[in-house]
Amino acid sequence: MRRVQRVPLDEAARQYLCERQQYARRLLAEDRLRAARFWKDMRETAVFTPVLTALEQMAGPRRRCMYCLDSRGSDVEHFRPKASYPHRMCSWRNLLLCCSDCGRKKGDRFPLDDQGLPLLLDPSADEPWEHLDFDPETGNLTPRFDPTGASSPRGEETVRMLELDQREELALGYQTTYKRLKRELEVALSAGPLDPSALRERLEEADDHGLLPWCLRYGGSTLAPFSTLRQEHPAVWAALSEAV
Ligand SMILES: [Zn+2]
Structure with a gap:
């Protein structure tokens, strides 16, 4: 694992994520948010491409998984899982790139310490x-x-x-x-x-x-x-x- 520097998103992509996050929060308040479906629809839109490009840029020329650095980073990863943190699903600071192996092993787990802080290391912050x-x-x-x-x-x-x-x-x-x-x-x-x-x-x-x-x-x-x-x-x- 290595520390990765988070790059700034371009303005259009940043606004897109903000708008989607606000919409997700409205759906959540109405108990109508289906996080997996919501995210899948987002991933399939062309507007999402600059977000993926920025993550790939952070991952370096070989585009390695940010957790293991061994396999190709093929999946957009929610550091805080979208199932339990849907209000952070579209937060740029919550997004990483990982391989399918690391993503599968992590799953929806996200243990916290006694102070409520994440135990899992965030390669973009730690x-x-x-x-x-x-x-x-x-x-x-x-x-x-x-x-x-x-x-x-x-x-x-x-x-x-x-x-x-x-x-x-x-x-x-x-x-x-x-x-x-x-x-x-x-x-x-x-x-x-x-x-x-x-x-x-x-x-x-x-x-x-x-x-x-x-x-x-x-x-x-x-x-x-x-x-x-x-x-x-x-x-x-x-x-x-x-x-x-
Ligand atoms: Zn990995």
Whole structure:
């Protein structure tokens, strides 16, 4: 998972979503809203296309699922499910792009903590690596533990809901990306003076699974070759860490 930057919607698309949301609220007040049907009709109109385009732009050139980053993001996802949060069904900030596997695993579940805040990580609002860890041995994503030994409740729930530690294909994809990132850095370290911007470009190009922040700023920074970069080229490491 990686943090994705939400892009602004164009004015016509923004107005369309607002108008649909107001209409959905009226239907809801009259107990006439059928959320699944309402959404299906919306998805099939041409006016919806700019919304999809903006989500695809957020998902990057490979259009990966915003939850797993492994499969193609094929479905418009309601972070807060439309069945239980119909008043947010057309809210731009509630929309993401995900693969059918992640969408199916999440379903209509949306657990909250004691304060009523979401436990599932929102890739458009949260830095996932504050709550998740990566295990290079297995390729799994796991909950992150803080220095006191307590695991992140949001990491725990996100891993559980999306089964991020039980998906073989996913684990293989993350391991492949991690190996590529290590190799790119090893080649750069052995090639002589480092060019931070060229190195950043090569690492970002190799980073299909959003692992670079983990490698530079989180658990991966204690493992070679990223620990070597940090210890022997602190200025380059600092510049890269800030940039990713
Ligand atoms: Zn996915």
